[in-house]
Amino acid sequence: MPEAAWKWTISGSTSAPARAVPDEAPDPFGVQPVYSVRLGERTHTAADPRVLRRLPGAPRGVDAAALHGYLCFSHPPGSQTLFDGVARMPEPAPWRERPAPVDEDSAVRTLQTLLAASVQRMLGTERDVGVYLSGGLDSSLVAALLARAGARVHLFSLDFGPPWDTELEHAQAVAAHLGRPLHRVRARPRDVSRALQPTAAALHQPFGDPVTVPLYLLGQAARETVSTVFNGEGGDQLFGGWATKPMLAAEAYGGAGYSREAAYLATYHRFHGAEAQLLTPAAMEAIGTRDAGAWLRPALDADGLPTLLHRLRAANIRLKGAQNIAPRMTQLAAAHGLQARAPFMDRALAEWTFTLPADFFLRGTSEKHLLKRAAKGLLPPALIDRPKRGMGVPATEWLRGWLSPLRWEAARRLSPRRLRREEWFRPESVAALRRGDDDPGETRRRRGGEKLWALLMLHLWMDAQDPPLDWRIS
Incomplete structure (x- = not known):
């Protein structure tokens, strides 16, 4: 804002x-x-x-x-x-379903107008701005709209090194399409290790997604050139990105015993359901009833949202957007003296999307249907239509690679001696995470690294607090 x-x-x-x-x-x-x-x-x-x-x-x-x-x-x-x-202080929940008769072609034109207006409003009189370019649809569309508005865009993309740099080719294609150079920002284990502590110190609260430190590195690079950075954050939450499909499938095929709350919590792939395995008896007693679903119900059960897809969108905007992505974005930018701008986080745009029918968002197996149509003419068709990949941060390889400095950082911050002193986490469970054998049923190797990263960032953030936090379980 x-x-x-x-x-x-x-x-x-x-x-x-x-x-x-x-x-x-x-x-x-x-x-x-x-x-x-x-x-x-x-x-x-x-x-x-x-x-x-x-x-x-x-x-x-x-x-x-x-x-x-x-x-x-x-x-x-x-x-x-x-x-x-x-x-x-809780953010308001203004999202209400307001069905309005509209044909798809008119909706595309309205969306193009609202997005252009949001970009222009956030751009103001500035002309040199940065864009965090992932190579995906959302950030690429923001960059294209800024260029059309007359801004001189400076493009910054993360470089994780091979074989995790597959998104770079798409970012390079966007840069070539816009006629602008692409700044490749190194995010290798040594770069990330050096940025761990300043990232933790920049955050008002801990954020355990592995992309957090790479985002800090983007700001570090961008501050040499610009004072304002734009991004595509919020696009997935607002337009029903790829994470919506598993929830809709679970709703359709969940069968007996299906719980919408449990299915939604499972999309985070963290420690819900494994608390007794991770936490000590004293920690379990301190936490109490552990009703994680209470954080979901205000959105998933909201009045005025009878359509499941719109309920999921409202939950994503609140939980994944307003309580995670947006404050993290602002705080990491501020650490470098930057102003962060996210054109998808626009109230007029968001309210309008709740007037639309569900199939404008998900058409068959293709997500963000309406947004993809709105992007035609601004971006190469190959980029618009390619499958969603997401930012593949190699957290597992960082934290378990024998020569990675991040492996030794995790060993130091999550040592058995420290964990026994804190009394929150079972040392044997954290050791299993570090070895990679925490959950034999987990089919995706990356999930163990993401869990371990969340624990590492929690401890880094705790260590950055002044005055120190009292960790004792009372």
Whole structure:
């Protein structure tokens, strides 16, 4: 959200931290979250929860429920934070299904107009801007729209090295199509290892997705050239990306005992359902009932959303977008003095999408149907129509490769001695993750690395806190 949309006020007392307050409606995308803590008779608010826990009398411990949420989602969900007593003010849930008769050709034209308007509004008077270009549809479309709006775009793509650099060829094709050079940003084990601690220090809360540190590296490269960076974040959540299909299939073929909440939680591929295997008895007691589904119900069971696809979109916008992607994006950019812009995170655009029929999003096995049609003429057809691959961050190879510095970082941060002292995680279970034999039934090798990465980032973030967090289980 542009800075002009925010004003600064003082809350609680003259010694209270500054709070970012929207001039108009609250931000439903979580780009600028606000946090609060109750101390005595006063409630203090701030845009950075780390400010609140430094107040005299603020708790120093860990919120056990938020820790459980992190293990399920790779970020603290809902209003939870890892700081005991500090809560995130929930983003509003404005999404309502408003069916409107519209033919597909008219919808394509409207979508093109709304996207162009969002890009122009976020661009403002700037002319030199960066774009984080993955090679996928969303970021490529943003780059093309910026170029059409007259911006001089500087393109930045991650280079994981072979054999994990297959997306680079698609980013290069987009760069060639736009007539702009592509800056390849190295994200090899040594580069990532050097960026671990500054990334953890930049985050208000921990984010356990393996792409987090590579995103920090993108900002580090971009700051040498631009002060504002654009990306395609939010496109998957808004237009029913590839992750929607497994949920719809599960709904159709789940059979007896099927649970929509359990199926949705399974899409995160973290520790939901394996808590007793990972956590110590003391940690299990501290967490209590462990109802992870409570974080899903406000979206999955929302009034005004009778269509399953729109419910899934609303849940994705809130849980995967507003509570994860958007704040992570903003905080990692700010660490380098950059402003982050995500044109898909536009309220007018989002509200309009909930007027559309479900088959405008998923047509047969092809996701983002309407968005692909809107991109025609702006991008090469081969890029628009290619199957979704996602950013294949090689976390498993990073953390288990014998010569990788990240293997030794995980060994140090997740040592059995430290884990026994903390009393949260079973050392033998974490050791199994590090060896790669945590779950014999797991068919995708990458999942074990993603779980181990989430634990490593949690500990890195904990170690970065000042004053230190009290890890003890009370």
